[in-house]
Amino acid sequence: MNPRLDLLQPYPFERLRQLFAGVEPPAGLRPVRLSIGEPQHATPAFIQEALVMNLRGLSAYPTTAGGDALRETIAAWLTQRYALTPIDPAHEVLPVCGSREALFAFAQAVVDASAAKPLVVCPNPFYQIYEGAALLSGAEPVFLNQLPENDFGLDLDSLSAAEWSRVQLMFVCSPGNPTGKVLQLEDWKRLFEYADRYGFVIAADECYSEIYFDEGKPPLGALEAAKALGRTGYERLVVFSSLSKRSNVPGLRSGFVAGDRAVLKQFLLYRTYHGCAMSLPVQAASVAAWRDETHVRDNRTLYREKFAALKPVLDPALPVQLPDAGFYFWARTPIDDREFARELFAATHVTxxxxxxxxxxxxxxxxxxxxxxxxxxxxxxECIEAAQRIASFVARRFGAA
Structure with a gap:
């Protein structure tokens, strides 16, 4: 077996299962699970219909590059969403079976394990796929802390020039998971300067890009920032996005990568052998989803209403700040976070x-x-009920108002 498998840490939800071992929450309280970022809003009917209406496509092998209709639809969406010079659907877009799969595979294609001690930079906290992808590619993950006292910014200065010179790939998540931090143009300018100076590739994870508060101010995207800074070829930049959060179809496993055509050409070569082509029915459903914005706006409204309702309930117990974007509260705890989660589950059946x-x-x-x-x-x-249980638990346990 690959000895680097032994370097992988248990996934967060396996650690959560172990943390809760032996705990029996109150039987009279229905469980409310706010731990996993799995969208639970209803999947739009028209997406389901597009999937079912194209089931005949199961009789054909799909191409790894995806069909013209899907690539053209994604390119049009990107161009419109980020006010870009038209994206080339043939060379600057590649459909993938969800951003998670693609983020992992990308490191395997990019990292040159024969180099001396290659590094992959990850934000911290982070999506654990970044770490696993780095380790199994033969690189060492290094972490940039994102702390509240620095407004959750990436601490680029925490790595030395010698360390940056070994970096081959940098994962960036904006809007961030779990902090909700959105990188601004000055942040991207500095990241691009580092990528140019040290020659590494940036993998920008933007799967939360369509969950935000102000309809007039969508989060800045990496391709959008590149264009604003004159980087129209998107050198050393590849963006990852997904329909899971945007369209409430986490089970569809549909997303895309876009950006530097030279990098994508090599990534496509890798994927041809990797065996991860998107089925034709999923492609048809994805085209329907990317072409419609009404359901996306409705989805944002649902999250906006929940944030507005929960914040005043949670604030007296766990002071929370609205994120820049995304659907998470990143809340401070009065005791060790693991102990807090375990006690909360035991007392309230909220995860x-x-x-x-x-x-x-x-x-x-x-x-x-x-x-x-x-x-x-x-x-x-359910979210309101969970917030009320959390507030009552904190008041009983810690004497909060």
Missing amino acids: VLPGQFLSRESRGVNPGAGFVRIALVASHE
């Missing part, structure tokens, strides 16, 4: 995710310690 399960100690700091991630994915009624 939240300890921040330490989403982070690693770096430079003597674990930026997830003392936080929990609260995913506002359940129904409005």
Whole structure:
């Protein structure tokens, strides 16, 4: 077996299962799971219909590059969403079976394991796929702490020039999971300067890009920032996005990568052997989803209403700030985050995710310690009920107002 498999840490939800072992929550309370970022709003009917109406496509092998209709639809969406010079659907877009699969595979294609001690940079806290992808590609993951005292910015100065010179790939998540931080143009300018200076590729994870508060101010995207800074060829930049959060279809496993055509050409070669082509029915459903914005606006409204309703309930107990975007509260805990999550579950049957399960100690700091991630994915009624249980638990346990 690949010895690097032994370097992988248990996934956060396996650690959560172990944390809750032996705990029996109150039987009279229905469970409310706010731990996993799995959208639970209804999948739009027209997407389901497009999938079913094209089931005849199951009789054909799909191409790894995807059909023209899907690539052209994604290119049109990107061009419109980010006010770009028209994206080339043939060379700057590649459909993928969800961003998770593609983020992992991308590191395997990009990292040159024969180089001396290659590094892959990850935000911290982070989506654990980044770490696993780095380790199994033959690289060492290094982490940039994102702390509240620095407005959750990426601490680029925490790595030395010698370390940056070994970096081959950098994962960036904006809007961030779990912090909700959206990178601004100055942040991207500095990231591009580092990529140019040290020659690494940026993998920008934007799967939360369509969950935001102000309809007039959507989050800045990496391709949009590149264009604004004169980088129209998107050198050393590849963006990952998905329909899972945007369109409430996590089971569809549909997304895309877009950006640097030279990088995508090589990534397509890798994927031809990797065996991850999107089926034709899923492609048809994806075309329908990317072409419609009404359901996306409706989806944002549901999250907006939940944030507005939950914040005043949680604030007296767990002071929370609205994220820049996304559907998480990143909340401080009055005790160790693992103990808090376990006690909360035992008392209320509400599940939240300890921040330490989403982070690693770096430079003597674990930026997830003392936080929990609260995913506002359940129904409005369930989220309100969960917030009330959390507030009552904190008041009883810690004497909060």
